[in-house]
Amino acid sequence: MELFKQHQIKIYNSLTKSKQIFKPINEGSVGMYVCGPTVYSNVHLGNVRTFMSFDLIYRYLLHLGYKVRYVRNITDAGHLENDADEGEDRISKKARLEKIEPMEVVQQYTVDFHNVMSKFNSLPPNIEPTATGHIIEQIEIIKEILAKGLAYEINGSVYFDVLKYNKKEHYGILSGRNIEDAIHNTRTLDGQSEKRNPQDFALWKKAKPEHIMRWPSPWSIGFPGWHLECTAMSNKYLGKQFDIHGGGMDLKFPHHECEIAQSNACFGENPVNYWMHSNMLILNGQKMAKSTGNYILPNEIFTGENTILTKAFHPSVVRFFMLQAHYRSVLDFSSDALAASEKGFFKLMEAVNSLSSIKTGKTSTIDIKTWETSCYNAMNDDFNSPILIAQLFEAVRFINLLKLETETLNQEDLEQFKKVLNAFIFDVLGLENIIKTDTSSQLEGAVEILIKLRNEARISKNWALSDQIRDELLEKGIQLKDGKEGTSFSIN
């Protein structure tokens, strides 16, 4: 039986502001959309935190046996500076400053994003669509919203009519804002705007002469509004209604609020059943962000070339550090916190590496089933990785007692213990056993020393000692093979 039939997950839904039992639209299948990066610069560790949070969720759903279609887009057009409807496109701006093509900017930072995420052992999504690859779909949605009377054209640009939409639907349903507040907050900013109301948002913008990323449309040569791409791509690959939509907390408003409005206006459906938002990574008491210069890049952490940390850290240690916080909690980044995580990480890996030395007993004195249930309960409760990790440290305690033979496990329980532990550490949390590779090179070095000593024994015709070295290594599963090129070995 699939694991998902035995485990009920509860998800904190930002839409209802409560934890709800997860029931996918189609039993056994999950459609999940996560807003991807705007590829105009290197992803910083804050961006990574959000993508890693959804990697954990994706991995757990897969572990439970769900068939998941995970769509994460690449924003390569339409995202203007300050998330606004006016200003320069972030990618065009970078292209102008670097004197290269916008698509060179896109390529460079998409490749960087992929490299970084794979260093963190994040699984790639099933579909990674781009905004520029879906201009036609976006134009079709605008036509439909215009036909429904919920958008208007002015000077070649098209705006979503928030006030009109709000008469029938609730603009602000996700972010909890009400439209009067929105009017109050935006009036002064948009004083010169061509919009009918300051809270209306762009579906299509006519390109100014200097705006080089542009496409033909029925209204003008221009470009789509930032919020539209996610409506177009989620609808295309997951349907009018799908299970999970994720992103960082800061995307709730206006980005996700606008997505809901666009889908309702175009398709007549609330697009998403479970809205999930991950919390921010903080540095020096403030949100890590490119725009303020308050950030660190992943590669600066791996190489140690930065002014924030006292040493370099392995990607898997950074991953462990991030997963020690729940995805909905704020996480403070600091040298001390990373160093503490590193200690815990190595303790966990050393314990895992020593599992093979545990002997089975006749009976079990530890209740492995209860421990296993606690691990699943942690993840079933809104993907609570810190509680899962606390259970993994409980397993470390068991391992130490089992090694001392203070406690015992029968063969069946020991096998189950190893299976569950490995599944949670490597498949669900996505950690990598970096000690293992180190110890195997140390082992190789130690065997080479013994081969050298055996050769010296043979030269001095001390056959008893050379045979003893060969035989005792064989007993430990290490076989020496004498050949023309010297002695080699294999580990069984």
Ligand code: AMP
């Ligand atoms: P962007 O490339 O700016 O569209 O951002 C990509 C993703 O990173 C979005 O989901 C943001 O919410 C997320 N993000 C940006 N800054 C942080 C941060 N400091 N902590 C966590 N997530 C962040």
Ligand code: ZN
């Ligand atoms: Zn989006």
